[in-house]
Amino acid sequence: MLSQINSNFKVKQVEKSRISEVNYETLSFGKEFTDHMFVVKYENGKWQQGEILPYGNLSLSPACSALHYGQSIFEGMKAHRLAEGGLALFRPYQNIARFNHSAKRMSMPEIPSELFMEGLKQLIALDENWAPDREGCSLYIRPMLFGNDSFIGVRTSESYVFVIILCPVGAYYAEPVSVLAIENYSRAEKGGVGHAKTAGNYAKTLMPVELAKSQGFKDVMWLGGENHNIIQEIGTMNVFFVVDGKLITPEKDGTFLEGITRESVIQIAQDLGYEVTERQITIDEIIAFGKQNRLQEAFGTGTAATVHHISKIAYKNEIIDLNPEKHVIANHIKKTLESIKTGQYPDKHNWLVKI
Ligand SMILES: Cc1ncc(COP(=O)(O)O)c(C=O)c1O
Missing domain, CATH: 3.30.470.10 (Aminotransferase class 4, branched-chain amino acid transferase, N-terminal domain)
Structure with a gap:
């Protein structure tokens, strides 16, 4: 060719x-x-x-x-x-x-x-x-x-x-991120361009992100759907949660960028023996899991940020605090992913292209 x-x-x-x-x-x-x-x-x-x-x-x-x-x-x-x-x-x-x-x-x-x-x-x-x-x-x-x-x-x-x-x-974020699941703004909707990596998708997030920052949060967790409660993604990352020892992540519905890190993390997690489910996830569920102490970890995935801990999730009047020091699964996956990228762990899916 x-x-x-x-x-x-x-x-x-x-x-x-x-x-x-x-x-x-x-x-x-x-x-x-x-x-x-x-x-x-x-x-x-x-x-x-x-x-x-x-x-x-x-x-x-x-x-x-x-x-x-x-x-x-x-x-x-x-x-x-x-x-x-x-x-x-x-x-x-x-x-x-x-x-x-x-x-x-x-x-x-x-x-x-x-x-x-x-x-x-x-x-x-x-x-x-x-x-x-x-x-x-x-x-x-x-x-x-x-x-x-x-x-x-x-x-x-x-x-x-x-x-x-x-x-x-170097690192994209200096420390774990606190996120605000924002009520009155949306990044993408079905039939739109949320799945495309186009400049306007980022421009429209800037003002709500500034708003979240003014309230003490580092980034925004985007919500969508008819009731504006379905979790899409965070800033420049896809999102994963560990609930009762199992990983869950939003299923692809065209409203968020389908991350290459997301796909790699799903594969690595499965290779390491963790259960991963892609499904529709609402913010109400995540807050409820947090209150019941069943939400053990939350992390974002992206090329720039790699696998990045989430320290806090806020929605309406609720705040769920997480302890990134206890994020064992995220760390396991992150270490494995980084080791594959640097040739220190077997590249069994042939992901690397040497130059
Ligand atoms: C909006 C958004 N979501 C998710 C991601 C993660 O995608 P990837 O893992 O392919 O970098 C990115 C980064 O590219 C992004 O900008």
Whole structure:
């Protein structure tokens, strides 16, 4: 299939790397970008030749369609240093499939998997020394696609720009998260775009998240359904609960992002012998389980956050406090997942793609 795309990208390298300006001891999330980026345009009904360029600003028309009408999608994936040396991507073809799923829903052209993967591999090969080797750190990959017509009027754009940038990152959250299951706002509903990774899905969450923060919570747990009580997800994570020693997580209903970490966690949990059920879960149930001391753990899952403890769940006048130090199952799964990603635990499902 590779023959159908032109993987002979134009490459313009930086004259001097910026890597010495980055303090790897204090890496946070999303602030540092590597020396290069991969850019490929879609014009005249086809993908043009890809380019690897010095990381830098893009030049856009003020009439750029994505800025006005929101045709903009992205992905989040990671490469890790392997214990044996070298780097590996974690389930990248899942991200590519989801990217194209989002593209389709937002009426955008799908990108050939080979073009995406070749651009990514060549970009990482060039900036490989930026990948951190500290525990808990990785090379975060941000592919994005946006409509680039210079045109005012609501219609599907005819031209697009696909870009991949890379960031060396540390932890996304510094500590366990407290969440507010919010009553008066929703992120997604059936028939909407909750399942697509599109920019507007995040924009609409910002104000309610600020509201939750002003009440002392770190993030929002999104609810939906007719009675606005069905749990969907949290911020940038899917959610799991441990009730009576068993894992439960919301079943896919198109209203939340179907996380690759979620799917991996379900598989790992089952491999480790835990029972996992995907089903509709209401916030009322979770509060009741909390009050009956049956809710033992709650955690979020996502590429950026990995497996992350939830310390508190609030809803209306109720607050359930959890003790992350006792979250044995979450820790077991997290450790196993991290060890698979870094080649320290058997990759029996062939999730790693070495670069
Ligand atoms: C809204 C939302 N939900 C869930 C997730 C988790 O998805 P994944 O595990 O594929 O990173 C993310 C992160 O990508 C997200 O942004």
